[in-house]
Amino acid sequence: MVLTLLLCTLLGLGSSHILPDVPTEFEDTSYWMKSGQENLRKVLSLHDNENQARNIIIFIGDGMGMTSVTAGRIFQGQKKGGSGEEYKLNFEQFPNTGLSKTYNVDKQVPDSAATATAMFSGVKCRYKMIGLDSKAVFEHCDKSVNKRSRLSTIAEWAQVAGKDTGFVTTARVTHATPAALYAHVNSRDWECETKIPDDQKDCTKDIARQLVEDAPGSNFKVIMGGGAQPMGIIKRQIDADVCIRNDSLNLTDTWQKKNPQGKFVANTGELMNLDIGSASNILGIFAPNHMPYHAVREVSDKGSPSLANMTLQAIRLLRRNKNGFFLMVESGRIDMAHHDNYAKHALHEVGALEEAVQVALDQVNVEETLIIVTADHSHAFTINGYPARGNDILGLANKPGEVAYETLAYTNGPGFIYHRINDTGLQGPNNTWRSVADDPNRGDTWYRNFAGFYIEDETHGGEDVPVYATGPYSHLFRGTFEQNYIAHAVAYAGCLQNWPSHCDNSYHHGRAYSKGATLAFPSLYLAIVAVVCVGIALGNKVAL
16 A cells, blocks of 8 residues: 555646546546645645735625635636546646635625625624625714724725725626725615715715715726726716616716826726836726626627726826836626626636735735635535536436436525426326427527525525635635635735734734734734733742
């Protein structure tokens, strides 16, 4: 046995062969022994990077739970000609992985506003609220309460540290995830002033105005995504699913006055032809509502930039700052595809995220750049059945002779109505469903996968989501942790604002404060230690 292990280890020194489409006959004992030894050597060779994180990039796959990662991995692997299961998304190859607990303070299954607030501020909050802690009340603005509840964010901390900041998203720039970087509102829906109740309009600004008029949003060097209607660029209701302004404001005018050397862009050509060297800022608004799905853009909407396009131009501008930068990149439409039970669209969006991550890896020095890839929450989405190795991930999962069903399915959502046959004359428990094996629409990108219970929008899932990290202090992202921990680890790695960090001798290399001491007062802790030491030196008994 020892000889076999040694032989497998020596064989593993060579490059791995590429798996064929149906690899099972090659994957015998020696293959898996070699694979295990290769992974072991890789892990043993890793070392903790304790450089200061000069740059910080956080990628959010909105709604990209573990099932989405696994299915997305197989989908991308199969697109590249493999069986799929053996493929790894580029961020799955990061050296550190943890699990983030996504619940809100008042919900077992969360929403994007509260989860993004947790990730970016370090504080968990209520469902559907942005930038305010749990003292604030949903859909009820009280100036005094909101003032006490206001949370600062990674974006603000980075700006104080002299870094340039920005975000790009395939959702609206006023949508929940990006809004959590800069806004403070009692409802994520208050993107336009028309969405704020009349009796509360004097209490707070809408999200779009906060982005352009107030810090930290007004200090962003890069803002890119959809949302022309909430921004007042479009005056008429083109998309009924998003609000429109009635105050006659075009917030790009406000932005341009604040940033006279800034460049406003509205399509791929303008963005990619931009002279980065002459632009102080970039504001890119590319759609009335959210940006088109990646699969749609590739076929028929080349006017809209890809997530990778936006990420590339954002990094090119932000990296000019000698102090480094902070960038948030959101693949927002994974979530929206899942809400509609569009599994194929969701997997394409995971691929778009992988492309954007690759751009970042190509454009920065990972030795000085902390890169995190995670999700805000999961979805009621599952991989099921017993499909054969290499089976189309969008295909069928049933055994021969069984009633056909799909590998990818949802617990709930609008797909129920599509698949349900409402003919009470049919007999048998499985004869009430459309035959997926014979459905000519299954290859369509807009095909809805099966859902077991009807609701108009499929729900989020409550399980933990993965966190992948590489770069300085990426080893802080290990184990299972509360979602708000992400902001604390980022601040530590980047030495942001006056947070405890490895740059602070009183909080060096992970030495935690004593139980009962607060992170906000490291000097108090040091003073107590000093008193204890003096007391011991004098022979006195000093009790903490």
